[in-house]
Amino acid sequence: MFKFRIERAPAPMWTKPLIPIVAILVTFLITSILIILAKANPLQAYYHFLITPLSSTFSALEVLVKATPLILTGIAVTFAFTSGYFNIGAEGQLAAGAIAATWVGITFGNLSPIIAIPLMIIGGFVAGMAWALIPAILKVKLKVDEVVTTLLMNSIIVYFISWLLNGPWRDPISNWPQSPDIGSSAIFFRLIPKSRLHIGFIIALIVVVIVYFLIKKTPLGLRMRASGASKTGAEFAGINVSKTIFIAALVSGGIAGLAGVSEVAGIHYHLIDSISNELGYTGIIVATLGGLHPIGVAISALFIGLIDTGSQTVSRMLGVPVYLGNVVQSALLLVTLGMLLFQNYRIKRL
């Protein structure tokens, strides 16, 4: 008879790449109960979750489309978390970026794209930063917990957008609570004909590379990592921790703002009420799953994009609620975090 026991020791290195795979398997085991309750065949469901989206070019590109804003919000969250600033406000900062992009797109959308698009990107970045400003000031000046303030800012902007769309920006032609379309030169052009994939995806990848470089290779990045790892240690070493956190908080807001630009200029072409659609919150999941490493974050955004696309396929094919996708996502996060804990243990045969 074999006997096993668990002991505290770092798991062997070869288990690392297994983590996501095992996490997915465990998640599917857990969520299959729900799928069975929804009267569908779990195996079929997983097939549609993971394989069907990749089996046609169109839907595979759709995965990239879904991943684009998630890469940006995930990176935004990563940037702040690295410096020890827990920005939960990517949701609102994205919305602020979207508002700015809409305004720029409507106002300057008839100029050349060479002017309109950069203006929109800058405008969205600045707006995201502006929306991150108040919590950042409260944090460094008065030590007010940013988790609370950034979260509250999210609700404020939801109502602000609602006011905009039911008041001054309401589309005069359709009279829907949505803004008029942005000018045609402001629209992000498509990368591949007949797909929705737009240059926002390229922008997101560029942001990944820049942020990777900033965090790992620049003095600001080292200051951020130092402040995030030990505030007292960083302060002692002469780092201005407040300033570092302040910068990180604003840049994080700016990056989240870019996600808003990308959604307006690449997908909707106008502002809608549900522009954020939890992309900011999902960014926290993406950042955590990606281990706060820019490359990991990009990969996890692609994966969440796949599940997002997959959940639509599943619901179309098998008639289960789309929300199953959300459940799978959340379960996956919990399982992965749990797996990270298991990394500290070994199983030993007696």
Add this chain to the structure above:
Amino acid sequence: MLAVEMKGISKHFGLVQANQDVHFCLESGEIHALLGENGAGKTTLMRILYGLYRADEGEIFINGNKMEIHSPKDAIAAGVGMVTQHFTLVPTLTVAENIVLGYTNSLTLSQKLIEQKVQAASERFGVSVNSSALVKHLSLGERQRVEILKALYRNAKILIMDEPTAVLVPQEVDILFESLLRLVKNGLSVIFISHKLNEVMTVCDRVTVLRDGKTVGTVNKNETSREKLAKMMVGRETFLDTQRSSRKTGESVYEVKDLTASGQQVVKALDNISFTINANEILGIAGVSGNGQSELTKVLTGILKPTHGSIKLEGQEISRLSPGDLTEAGLGRTPEDRHEGTIGDLTVAENLALEDLNNYTKNNILDQKKIHEDALKKIDEFQIKASPNDRLRTLSGGNMQKVVFARALSRRPKVVIASQPTRGLDVGATEYVRKRLLEERDRGAAVILISEDLDEIMALSDRIAVLYEGCIKGIVPTSEATAEKIGLLMAGVC
């Protein structure tokens, strides 16, 4: 009978061989010292015995039975208890709650009942604690007694104490030794790790010395001496006494005037302190722990802003500068607690570069090559046992302290602030740090040495100031100072 026998224990972390074929025997009812330089592998060996690490090789026998210890649970079941270098108590719980935490199976917890039980245990073992006090209100010595009682409460017959005296004031050390001797009479066996050879010679029966992860040998206390032990640890003769140079000191460099600051508990942790230091001089600041040393270090290193008073460096007012600006101005700053001045999750090289990032930046990009090369140089110069890419967290205390010093001294500062620089360091590292401070003085720096170790103060300082309840109780040249005189000042007698 042997309480513990560890045979052929080996353990590596990455490339570091922390323990290699170590043999260790603990007799029943003895106090057995484990000695060795920083990084010799003492903590690792004990963590293996306590089930926190798993040995790569080797066998462990407890009371003659071969044991597989996979976790502290197994160790506790086998009667082994450990008081670690850093305490593991929950500050917001009471003493009684901390002691029964994780050692009770009942669903409900009667506060009264556990307090009674713990108080009874406290009396039975002769380890005095107040079972209803909150841990956060206790001094370090009291917390340690709680840790000891916690182990005894779990029926420990073998008690591991990893550097228990490093954080204690002399009086508390005496109390600890009294209880240990009494407990041993009643059948407890103790493994005692310390760097202080006179403590080892006072309280222990036998001594095992480790060096570079290997056992050097085990000796009876009666057949050895401090000097012999030091030699076993370091592998060569050491010079425990350092000599002062008779050179004249230079101009006044650093001037502290009417400095007042508040601490966490007290309003006036520092009360109108004044002193000056000259170039080529070491000013020792002696005192029993808790008389304002922490606050003084924090104010001098720029972490705490004084409420009143001035600090002048070559005539320039610097008391309100930020830590970074102080470094710029020419201060070499070291923290009282090395963990508070460094970042465990960054690498050794990054920690070394952190204070001087401008110098390591080219075109707004970190100059990784220079960071790496300078780290190699400093590692070599300061004999740090680590490589540049190691996370600082994995270094032993002494090596971490050397990193702190390497960083503070790298810019040839005009003023060096050294606070408890040899706390927790082994003989070799202590000798190194002290020599280094003397070299800094001879180079022309003004050195402030804040230390609770009176021998260290007497050995290094040119003048000695005594800190008592936040006030300076007189400054005397070392030539006129005797241990008695300073001792009286430290006690606040005159």
